[in-house]
Amino acid sequence: MATVLLERIGLALITMIIIVVVVFFALELMPGDACSVNLGRGASDSMLAACQKRLGLDQPAVWRFAAWAGDFLTGDLGISMQRDRPIAEVVGWRLRNTLILAGLTAAIGIPLALGLGVLAGLNPDGPLDMTISGIAIFAMTVPEFISGTLMILLFSVILGWAAGVVTIGYKAPALDLLKASVLPAATLIFILAAHILRMVRASVIEVMQSDFVQMARLKGVPHRRIILHHVLPNALLPAISIIGLTMAWLLGGVVIVESVFNFPGLGRLAVDAVADQDLPLVQAIALLFGFIYVLTNLGADLLALTLNPRLRTRRK
Amino acid sequence: MTPSVPMLKVENLQVGGDGFLVVDKVSFTIGQGESFGIAGESGSGKSTLLLSLMGMMRPGLRNLGGSVRLNGSPMLGQSDAALASVRGSKIALIPQNPATALNPSRRIGTQIAEALLLHSALNPRARAMRVLDLLSMVRLPEPTVAARRFPHELSGGQLQRAAIAMALAGAPEVLLLDEPTTGLDVTTQAALLDLLIDLRHRSKVGMVCVSHDLGVLARLCDRIGVMYAGAIIEEGPLASVLARPGHPYTQALVASIPRLTSVGPPAPIQGSPPSLFDLPSGCRFAPRCALVQDACLGQPPDLTSAADNHKIACLRAFTAPAPVVNASVAALEKATSVLAVEKLSVGFAKHGIFDRKTPSSVVDAVSFTVAKGEVLGLVGESGSGKSTILRAIAGLAAPTAGQITLMSSGRTEILAARATARPLSQLRSVQLIFQNPDASLNPRHRVLELLAQPLILYGQVPRSQLREKAADLLDQVRLGPATLDRMPAQLSGGERQRVAIARAFAARPDLILCDEITTALDVSVQAAVLELIRNLARKHDVGAIFVSHDLAVVRSIADRIAVLHNGTIVEINDAQELCARPVSPYAQRLIGSVLDIPA
Ligand code: SF4
Numbered sequence: 001m002a003t004v005l006l007e008r009i010g011l012a013l014i015t016m017i018i019i020v021v022v023v024f025f026a027l028e029l030m031p032g033d034a035c036s037v038n039l040g041r042g043a044s045d046s047m048l049a050a051c052q053k054r055l056g057l058d059q060p061a062v063w064r065f066a067a068w069a070g071d072f073l074t075g076d077l078g079i080s081m082q083r084d085r086p087i088a089e090v091v092g093w094r095l096r097n098t099l100i101l102a103g104l105t106a107a108i109g110i111p112l113a114l115g116l117g118v119l120a121g122l123n124p125d126g127p128l129d130m131t132i133s134g135i136a137i138f139a140m141t142v143p144e145f146i147s148g149t150l151m152i153l154l155f156s157v158i159l160g161w162a163a164g165v166v167t168i169g170y171k172a173p174a175l176d177l178l179k180a181s182v183l184p185a186a187t188l189i190f191i192l193a194a195h196i197l198r199m200v201r202a203s204v205i206e207v208m209q210s211d212f213v214q215m216a217r218l219k220g221v222p223h224r225r226i227i228l229h230h231v232l233p234n235a236l237l238p239a240i241s242i243i244g245l246t247m248a249w250l251l252g253g254v255v256i257v258e259s260v261f262n263f264p265g266l267g268r269l270a271v272d273a274v275a276d277q278d279l280p281l282v283q284a285i286a287l288l289f290g291f292i293y294v295l296t297n298l299g300a301d302l303l304a305l306t307l308n309p310r311l312r313t314r315r316k
Numbered sequence: 317m318t319p320s321v322p323m324l325k326v327e328n329l330q331v332g333g334d335g336f337l338v339v340d341k342v343s344f345t346i347g348q349g350e351s352f353g354i355a356g357e358s359g360s361g362k363s364t365l366l367l368s369l370m371g372m373m374r375p376g377l378r379n380l381g382g383s384v385r386l387n388g389s390p391m392l393g394q395s396d397a398a399l400a401s402v403r404g405s406k407i408a409l410i411p412q413n414p415a416t417a418l419n420p421s422r423r424i425g426t427q428i429a430e431a432l433l434l435h436s437a438l439n440p441r442a443r444a445m446r447v448l449d450l451l452s453m454v455r456l457p458e459p460t461v462a463a464r465r466f467p468h469e470l471s472g473g474q475l476q477r478a479a480i481a482m483a484l485a486g487a488p489e490v491l492l493l494d495e496p497t498t499g500l501d502v503t504t505q506a507a508l509l510d511l512l513i514d515l516r517h518r519s520k521v522g523m524v525c526v527s528h529d530l531g532v533l534a535r536l537c538d539r540i541g542v543m544y545a546g547a548i549i550e551e552g553p554l555a556s557v558l559a560r561p562g563h564p565y566t567q568a569l570v571a572s573i574p575r576l577t578s579v580g581p582p583a584p585i586q587g588s589p590p591s592l593f594d595l596p597s598g599c600r601f602a603p604r605c606a607l608v609q610d611a612c613l614g615q616p617p618d619l620t621s622a623a624d625n626h627k628i629a630c631l632r633a634f635t636a637p638a639p640v641v642n643a644s645v646a647a648l649e650k651a652t653s654v655l656a657v658e659k660l661s662v663g664f665a666k667h668g669i670f671d672r673k674t675p676s677s678v679v680d681a682v683s684f685t686v687a688k689g690e691v692l693g694l695v696g697e698s699g700s701g702k703s704t705i706l707r708a709i710a711g712l713a714a715p716t717a718g719q720i721t722l723m724s725s726g727r728t729e730i731l732a733a734r735a736t737a738r739p740l741s742q743l744r745s746v747q748l749i750f751q752n753p754d755a756s757l758n759p760r761h762r763v764l765e766l767l768a769q770p771l772i773l774y775g776q777v778p779r780s781q782l783r784e785k786a787a788d789l790l791d792q793v794r795l796g797p798a799t800l801d802r803m804p805a806q807l808s809g810g811e812r813q814r815v816a817i818a819r820a821f822a823a824r825p826d827l828i829l830c831d832e833i834t835t836a837l838d839v840s841v842q843a844a845v846l847e848l849i850r851n852l853a854r855k856h857d858v859g860a861i862f863v864s865h866d867l868a869v870v871r872s873i874a875d876r877i878a879v880l881h882n883g884t885i886v887e888i889n890d891a892q893e894l895c896a897r898p899v900s901p902y903a904q905r906l907i908g909s910v911l912d913i914p915a
Contacts, residue, residue, distance in 0.1 A: 211411065211413065212419045214417075215411055218370055218372060218408075218409050219403060219430070219431055219482070220400040220401060220402070220431075220434050221404075222400050223397065229422070229430070230419050237421065308421070309468075310468050
């Protein structure tokens with residue numbers, strides 16, 4: 001058990017190191033550097049040299065990488081070129097906002113997906129399953145910017161329940177942001193729940209047909225108890241890693257959904273940073289996304305590991 | 317047998333679906349302490365019959381007639397809820413495969429306690445005590461430890477014991493056993509059977525035991541019925557049915573069992589059972605029966621009494637000559653060796669931080685030779701190293717010491733340790749046939765393509781002749797040319813294994829390695845495959861190593877047998893001699909635990 005744990009954590013660390021290296025050198029490979037991009041075509045050689053000296057760009061790449069990675073580890077994310085402020089400050093608030101959005105999505109989406117998936121799986125091909133699965137397949141096939149737009153159309157334009165676009169600033173109090181998160185979260189839940197519930201449904205159906213469920217029935221175990229004690233524990237275990245993967249995968253969705261709703265989160269900041277060609281900021285956000293991805297998966301892995309006896313206890 | 321009040325009464329039971337019957341007009345009764353065995357091959361309907369005794373129908377099947385009564389109350393047509401109080405308490409099942417029948421995420425003790433919770437009035441403390449009682453009753457070592465284990469932490473034999481304890485928890489009056497010892501080592505099998513026999517004598521429980529293995533039924537039951545294509549075609553007291561089988565199918569079945577006391581491969585049953593959707597209108601065995609006559613084709617013959625309690629559904633019962641088990645064995649000329657294994661040791665490399673742990677099975681300084689046309693049997697329990705030796709010869713596991721020499725067509729060469737380092741000629745010389753043809757045959761290739769690969773690679777057969785050569789190979793394994801265009805999934809398990817054999821011989825090898833190749837097959841099919849391997853080895857002067865955990869099977873095919881235990885050969889001798897007069901204590905124990913049918 002301990003070795004498996006260490007192994008997973010070690011692998012996650014290695015992945016993160018690779019991400020750091022790739023992110024740094026991928027931008028390094030692009031033509032020009034932060035200064036030439038920032039100062040534009042008209043910049044004179046002396047202005048460029050001064051800027052490069054200020055940012056340390058005249059040093060060899062490997063040396064700069066060491067310095068940059070070192071700063072990064074100590075929490076110094078560098079300075080945003082366009083915004084001329086510490087990246088940590090720019091990113092920090094947005095990260096909070098995105099976490100609020102993601103938290104709301106997960107808190108509602110995951111239980112909803114599990115419940116619906118189990119319901120659908122227990123009565124496969126019944127009217128309930130048909131409805132749930134039909135909507136889920138629709139949600140999975142429609143791209144986020146369309147489902148987001150549809151949400152705005154339905155809830156804000158037609159029904160007038162919520163504002164379609166978020167107007168508050170990125171430093172707004174958490175509670176206001178939570179309110180503003182409702183529609184974007186609904187869009188994300190729509191997609192997230194669809195993916196998870198399809199998996200849960202398939203897994204419930206599979207377990208229902210397993211030998212040990214038939215055996216439980218032959219043992220005289222009542223239906224309710226079969227579902228609670230034999231089907232659910234085994235059907236939901238594989239869902240944990242799927243939830244982890246889907247949450248991590250949702251990062252891509254966050255970028256689009258935040259843009260659609262003008263939500264002041266990390267995703268929209270990423271889009272803005274790319275548009276502004278703010279290279280240090282792009283680097284920092286890419287790193288953050290990479291780390292969140294790895295850590296979410298690691299978390300799901302560890303959780304699955306502790307809950308699943310087959311993984312927890314290796315056969316002697 | 318003293319007549320007693322029947323506890324379980326099955327009358328004219330018919331189970332099937334739209335347009336087909338899986339169980340047809342089956343009747344029998346079980347009284348207190350009685351034990352009824354049902355013999356049949358896979359697809360004969362025996363498992364469906366067993367499930368319907370508990371009122372359970374597989375999806376797509378339903379009760380089409382007849383009845384099952386337990387202590388007078390009906391078991392069929394009841395809801396699961398209505399049957400919940402009977403299942404597990406009055407009638408309990410010991411499943412065929414406890415590895416899948418036990419809930420993987422709950423502890424053994426919890427699962428047994430659940431049966432107690434449902435079917436007894438014990439409080440939690442008393443339940444915990446009773447679980448330990450039950451576990452020690454089925455002779456699981458360290459019951460307290462076993463109760464805390466999850467299913468995947470126990471071995472196959474231990475799991476089966478746990479499943480028996482679970483079945484006994486509700487103190488059932490009738491116990492149903494579905495292939496209770498299939499897939500276990502011979503010694504484990506023997507120990508489990510002892511346990512069941514003991515159980516039967518100590519309690520008054522009635523038993524219905526279903527198995528394809530007549531040897532198991534012979535030890536557990538006092539009456540047996542033989543099932544063929546859904547119907548019981550012969551039924552009677554054990555001794556009478558086995559000693560004087562009257563139905564041609566029973567005769568063939570009895571003859572197809574490998575025995576320690578007979579020489580040569582057992583006689584296979586020709587043909588295959590009829591499709592359930594297309595049952596012959598008359599006797600269902602007619603298409604395979606040597607004694608068939610016009611009267612057989614009218615309608616299925618009824619079970620009629622032939623002797624004391626011995627009923628047979630055949631118009632010409634007992635007319636067949638007594639089954640001839642012995643095939644003549646040509647004297648094995650002492651040919652030169654094709655393979656010499658010297659001081660072979662295999663151990664597994666130490667694992668690094670990120671390596672998965674491999675269960676290590678170690679082979680220690682093993683030496684033997686195989687002659688041309690000779691079949692050498694390697695027998696031992698799982699973990700004895702027999703498969704590792706095969707893998708080392710095939711180049712799939714690197715030896716840590718020793719050498720393997722191949723002598724063929726005038727060349728003598730030492731085989732490279734790794735298959736990847738071997739030249740094409742060495743790869744061609746040694747062919748491996750796996751236990752599970754499903755895993756070794758690419759499911760997306762037609763049989764023609766499967767056979768074409770080795771023909772092109774090793775035989776340099778031009779494209780224009782591929783079809784002809786492949787058909788020729790199939791003919792040698794007794795498959796028609798129509799098989800060439802089939803996909804593996806369209807073939808039966810026995811047919812797939814034949815294709816795998818044909819593919820091995822396509823390379824024109826000097827040595828073939830057979831790894832438990834008949835384990836997944838029915839007895840009658842198994843007999844045919846054994847005969848095939850032996851004949852092909854003789855005909856092509858190919859040496860063969862046949863690995864199996866089943867001594868009776870090895871005995872029926874091998875010229876010589878090596879008995880393996882903990883990675884060393886404890887005894888190697890002429891097959892007949894070894895079975896008749898084993899010298900080493902381990903071989904004696906192994907032979908003692910083989911289930912031979914009392915003749
Ligand atoms: S009834 Fe006829 S066909 Fe059927 S087994 Fe007897 S002899 Fe053969």
